[in-house]
Amino acid sequence: MTTPYDWSSDVFSEIKKRNIETVCTVPDGGLTQLLNMVKDDTDTRLVTLSTEEESMGIVTGHWLGGKRSMVAMQSSGVGNCINALGYPAVMRAPCLMIVTMRGQWGEFNPWQVQMGRSTETVLEAIGVKCFPVDKPEEVGETFAGAAGLAFNGGFSAAVLISQRIIGAKGFGKE
Template identity: 45%
Template sequence: MDEHWSVAAHRHLKAAGVRQIGYVPDGGLRLLIERCLGDNEIETVMCATEEEAVGLSAGAWLGGQKSAVFMQSSGVGNTINAIASLISSANFPFFAIVTMRGQWGEGNPWQVPMGQAVVPTLEAVGVKTFLAESPDAVDMMIESGLRMAYSTDTPVAVLVGQKVIGSKIWTAGKAVNQ
């Protein structure tokens, strides 16, 4: 695949009619966030917390728009109460793209615990998770995840694996891309 996975992700978001994005800045999502920020048809909102992005998503649905949430795996724990109480209880559709840390090649010991807890934590509150370990898999999973979320009112998270976004080496308290 010659293009960065973010090109296909943006194309699928547009095709699905997503009009709002709530995100917390993340290096693995940088190119996708930039594409959405440059798209006049998508309202892209930087949030202070991942939980705020979940609230934005629910509000978008109540206002008649589809949305998506972008976050790193370390922020998933911040969303659990909002997903369990707001999204699951109200039966709202929900779609998230989560870049993973704490997997293959991780060099930061602080990222490992939450990276390992993402799938069981999300599944415990009713979110279907799909782990994409290659750019082609990201493409297919985002397309089908959006369809599932918005056709069946199911919370879905596509997890973009560390093999796709790259691992980081942690030296002297500083992360360096490998």
């Protein structure tokens, strides 16, 4: 069995390089390694949310105070954020998101499919530039590109990490 490509380390290295000091999250299984890296790093703050749209306020407030932050969430969480995504946009506050996709590649749970199928469409509709990626070795550079757009241009940008990279949760079934 080959070791899966470690895209989480690539993303974490970009987080450090770009002085992103806070990561807001409602966790997802696909984000476990990345969130553990953030949690274990004393210079990076992990903010656990009750619901994902809170992060649009937190990243805006953080930017108002001169610091960089970002959001990490599952595709279902995107649905919770739609109205809130207008908030950083109207102030041109950078809003960088990393989204692990559910409901697309071998999904076991049909309850995840509707939002997974809609994620990119609704994000683009509210004005978020999406960067879908389905090769693990390309996640790091894709994240870097999205971060550049967000922080240098004052835009909202989302890296959508394919379920093909994460793998489907099998619930013990084939």
